[in-house]
Amino acid sequence: MADSLILPSEVARVLDIKSTIRYYLSQKKKAQQTFGMNKYENLDYGGDFAVLSNEGGTSSGPPIKTDHYAMILCLRGSSTKTVGQFTFEVQPQTVHFVSPGVINSYENSTEDLLLYMLLFRREFLDESFISGPVVDNLLQMNPDYPPVYTLEPDSFNAMKAGLEKISDEFDRGGAFHLNIVRLQTLQLLYEMNRACEACLLSFTKHMNRQYQLTHAFRMLVEENFLTKRTVSEYADMLNISAKHLGESVKRETGESALEIIHRRLLREAQYLLSYSSWSIKEVAEHLKFDTASHFSRFFKQKTGLNPSQYGAAALF
Numbered sequence: 001m002a003d004s005l006i007l008p009s010e011v012a013r014v015l016d017i018k019s020t021i022r023y024y025l026s027q028k029k030k031a032q033q034t035f036g037m038n039k040y041e042n043l044d045y046g047g048d049f050a051v052l053s054n055e056g057g058t059s060s061g062p063p064i065k066t067d068h069y070a071m072i073l074c075l076r077g078s079s080t081k082t083v084g085q086f087t088f089e090v091q092p093q094t095v096h097f098v099s100p101g102v103i104n105s106y107e108n109s110t111e112d113l114l115l116y117m118l119l120f121r122r123e124f125l126d127e128s129f130i131s132g133p134v135v136d137n138l139l140q141m142n143p144d145y146p147p148v149y150t151l152e153p154d155s156f157n158a159m160k161a162g163l164e165k166i167s168d169e170f171d172r173g174g175a176f177h178l179n180i181v182r183l184q185t186l187q188l189l190y191e192m193n194r195a196c197e198a199c200l201l202s203f204t205k206h207m208n209r210q211y212q213l214t215h216a217f218r219m220l221v222e223e224n225f226l227t228k229r230t231v232s233e234y235a236d237m238l239n240i241s242a243k244h245l246g247e248s249v250k251r252e253t254g255e256s257a258l259e260i261i262h263r264r265l266l267r268e269a270q271y272l273l274s275y276s277s278w279s280i281k282e283v284a285e286h287l288k289f290d291t292a293s294h295f296s297r298f299f300k301q302k303t304g305l306n307p308s309q310y311g312a313a314a315l316f
Contacts (some may be wrong), residue, residue: 003112009121012065012271012272012273012275012278013275013276014065014066014067014100014278015064015066015067015275016066016067016084017048017049017068017119017120017121019051019239020050020064020066020068020119020316021052021071021119023044023052023061023064023098024052024054024057024117027054027058027061027158029159032264041132045181048068048121048123048124049118049119049120049121049124049170049178049181049185050117050118050119050120051116051117051118051119051163051167051170052116052119053114053115053116053117053167054113054114054115054117054295055113055114055115055168057109058109058183059107059108059109059111060105060106060107060108060109061105061106061107061250062105062270062271062274063082063103063104063105063267063270063271063274064103064104064105064271064274064275065100065101065102065104065271065275065299066100066101066102066119066123067100067121067124068100068120068122069097069098069100069118069119069120069121070097070098070099070118071095071096071097071118071141071188071189071192072095072096072097072115072116072117072118073095073099073115073117073156073159073160073163074090074091074093074094074095074096074113074115075092075093075096075114075115075116075160076092076112076113076114077080077092077109077110077111077112077113077114078090078091078092078108078109078113079106079107079108079110079113080107080108080109080268081096081104081105081106081108081148082104082105082107082159083096083098083104083147083177083219084102084104084147084280085215085219085221085264086147086148086218087146087148087149088146089148090106090113090115090148091150093146093150093151093153094149094150094151094157095149095151095159095192095195096146096147096148096149097141097147097148097192098147099139099141099147100121100122103268103271103307104282105267105270106157116163116164118163118166118185118188119308120185122135122139123184124185125182125185125186127179127182128179128182128186129183130186133184137185138186138189138190138193139189141196142196143213143219148167149192149195149196150195152195154310155191155194155195158191159188159191159192162184162187162188162191163188163306165184166181166184166185166188169181169184177288185202190288193245195235208213208222210248210251210252211252211253213238213240213245213248213249214217214248214249214252215239216245216251217238217245217249217257217260218260220237221261221264222233222264224237224266225261225265225268226268226286226287227288228261229265229288230258230261231245231246231257234261245257246258261303262298265287265298265301265303266298266299266302267314268285268287269283269295269299269307270303270310272286272287273307274309274310280292280295280296280307280308283295283307284296295307
């Protein structure tokens, strides 16, 4: 199989908004009590925009990629979220942002977790009065910083009220309701970017050499995890010793550099097993394992499950 010529995005499902709603519905453990979700229960909705919440979700979910943006406000509870190369804690009074095509997952969610989520495609904002370059700038997150921002009380209350207004407007429908929703979405993007700037000003002061090195390493892993599996290879790319890289990453993250490499590889494996039609052998070949047996041993060591067991539990 000429897997080197095939990209994961061509063989594994990238979720549209309807599929993302189905994903969150499948994660529910109890009846929805907050705004948004009930209108999508029949799964007939297939637009460029949705607003919903996830109260009652499971503690973890498989990695996904989407074709749309997600702005996610945490009202209560907590969860560990991984977006691209960043892993961060979702806490009350924070907002985080996920861009299209970026692999993301969550785990360790508390039972009381409540998130408000705004899902939209870039095309949804095209009919707003704001010019395209301005909108693109609002959607462009700083790649050196995790896409999660702590909100001041006034900003948090404004975003919560804004999401609830969007939900109410969407439910009410009528003339111009989508235009109003577009304007309200842009207002929330401005609010989030204001929080982003405040966080970055504070964060930059603590952006020491150790953080910069670890971040550069994570970026390289994100770009090269299919072909480079050793700490030494990444150290060579950074022109430092493997010992120095390993010690710096350990001090900064509490994890070994090899664990970070393996976790990125595992997330891709979970994504392909969940959303592609590939066999275990094909997944193993794409991920550059010598044999399917080697891949299976790696996967079971990390998850406690065989790839076939994990694939059988896939949502789609």
